[in-house]
Amino acid sequence: MRKKLTSIGKSRALIIPKELLELYGFSEEIEIEPVDGGLILRPARTGLSFAEAKAKLFAEKRDLLARLSDA
Numbered sequence: 269m270r271k272k273l274t275s276i277g278k279s280r281a282l283i284i285p286k287e288l289l290e291l292y293g294f295s296e297e298i299e300i301e302p303v304d305g306g307l308i309l310r311p312a313r314t315g316l317s318f319a320e321a322k323a324k325l326f327a328e329k330r331d332l333l334a335r336l337s338d339a
Contacts (some may be wrong), residue, residue: 299311
């Protein structure tokens, strides 16, 4: 499939057909990964990042972690 880029202000945009959006589960956000020779587009992961999950764990398990560090 070949698509033209659309100008939006000083930027360029790619319009992805509805069928592909639905097929691959794209919603409001995507992840873009540069690779040799191009880009990989994938649906944005939902949930917490590693840093967010770590912070949540330490906040929720502070007492347990303190007891373990004293042992």
